[in-house]
Amino acid sequence: MTLTPLVYWAQRHEEIFLRVELTDAQNIVVDVHENSLHFRAQGHGAKGQNEYDFRLEFLLPVKPEVTHKSTQRQVNITVRKEQSGWWERLVIQERKPAFLAPDFDRWLDESDAEMEIREKVRLNLKTGFLFVYNLVQFLGFSWIFVNMTVRLFIFGQDSLYDTFHTISDAMFLCQVLAAVEVLNAAFGVVRSGVVPAVIQVVGRNFILFIIFGSVEEMHNKPVVFFVFYLWSAIEIFRYPFYMLACFNTEWKTLTWLRYTIWIPLYPLGTLAEAVAVIQSIPIFDETKLFSIPLPKAIGTSVSFSYILHIYLLLMFLGLFINLRHLYKQRKKRFRTKKRKAN
Numbered sequence: 001m002t003l004t005p006l007v008y009w010a011q012r013h014e015e016i017f018l019r020v021e022l023t024d025a026q027n028i029v030v031d032v033h034e035n036s037l038h039f040r041a042q043g044h045g046a047k048g049q050n051e052y053d054f055r056l057e058f059l060l061p062v063k064p065e066v067t068h069k070s071t072q073r074q075v076n077i078t079v080r081k082e083q084s085g086w087w088e089r090l091v092i093q094e095r096k097p098a099f100l101a102p103d104f105d106r107w108l109d110e111s112d113a114e115m116e117i118r119e120k121v122r123l124n125l126k127t128g129f130l131f132v133y134n135l136v137q138f139l140g141f142s143w144i145f146v147n148m149t150v151r152l153f154i155f156g157q158d159s160l161y162d163t164f165h166t167i168s169d170a171m172f173l174c175q176v177l178a179a180v181e182v183l184n185a186a187f188g189v190v191r192s193g194v195v196p197a198v199i200q201v202v203g204r205n206f207i208l209f210i211i212f213g214s215v216e217e218m219h220n221k222p223v224v225f226f227v228f229y230l231w232s233a234i235e236i237f238r239y240p241f242y243m244l245a246c247f248n249t250e251w252k253t254l255t256w257l258r259y260t261i262w263i264p265l266y267p268l269g270t271l272a273e274a275v276a277v278i279q280s281i282p283i284f285d286e287t288k289l290f291s292i293p294l295p296k297a298i299g300t301s302v303s304f305s306y307i308l309h310i311y312l313l314l315m316f317l318g319l320f321i322n323l324r325h326l327y328k329q330r331k332k333r334f335r336t337k338k339r340k341a342n
């Protein structure tokens, strides 16, 4: 005897979902023809182990291709609508068949489904934007790192003296773009802390634009090489890690590198930046660049080097905040991974 199983349904603008209440279904046949669907299978349904069968005459045309997946408890069928849109009911007859009921687990009304579409579009746009941003930064920092490495091999120590002239344009571009990371954190585009991102971006750009960019005497100092090399050494791992994260993918070695090599690089990078600041102090004193003029009664001007002394203190505060942040991120990442593995 052929029986009818219970069938639950829900829809989206593009597709129809059917859930057939049959456990351990076998020999499943689902035929879709113009407006109709015919299902046949053996399994355990409301009337025990038997052959179950049903037919639906859809309200509007559907595409002939159909996908179905059988789990231990049910058979899930997805049918694609011929034209995107919202159906006022599933079947052509106004009285719905007795075996058919709404699938409240998947049920959305039209406005909820539209919101779901908008959310999907928003997510796709966000992923696309982040992927392109990370790709551009990866290419920029890779160019910097490879260029500096090749020049070091070819010109040896001499290459330390002309880093600014050969690399600074690319570094300016990458570091200006890095301001996006502060905005991403501030507007919740990514789950980063705003304070660590501000410290990172403002800290580096201060060194790049004020200490190196505006003081010509700093351009041919070897410290530029060390600062640029240490900055780019982390970024050639960090950005590809983010690129994979955009697609919820990861490569274990890359994840390990992203969350580990900051341990030596961050203190070394801060040290190199501090050396640059210290080397620039006498130059600022001498040239009076950026000095703050005072009223005649008090004196001539306050040298920018006072600000630099304060900045040196801020650097170590910033270093502490970001080391703590990176340590927490590392612990969170590897703890979650271990838990998932157990």
Ligand SMILES: CCCCCCCCCCCCC[C@@H](O)CC(=O)SCCNC(=O)CCNC(=O)[C@H](O)C(C)(C)COP(=O)(O)OP(=O)(O)OC[C@H]1O[C@@H](n2cnc3c(N)ncnc32)[C@H](O)[C@@H]1OP(=O)(O)O
Pocket: 130, 134, 190, 191, 192, 193, 196, 197, 198, 199, 200, 202, 203, 204, 230, 231, 232, 234, 238, 242, 243, 245, 246, 261, 262, 265, 266, 268, 269, 270, 273, 314, 315, 316, 317, 318, 319, 322, 326, 329
């Ligand atoms: C206004 C007052 C300013 C005062 C300034 C004072 C100056 C202080 C100076 C301090 C010294 C600075 C020294 C420094 O410049 C030296 C160096 O950089 S040396 C080189 C070594 N450096 C590093 O290793 C640091 C590299 N930078 C970073 O790691 C980040 O910039 C940092 C903000 C420090 C941390 O990153 P974040 O908070 O984003 O952590 P995660 O990477 O774990 O990300 C969290 C989650 O967000 C996702 N995410 C983040 N960004 C993206 C992206 N672009 N695309 C896609 N996804 C992204 C990420 O996947 C994580 O997701 P989940 O939680 O799901 O895993």
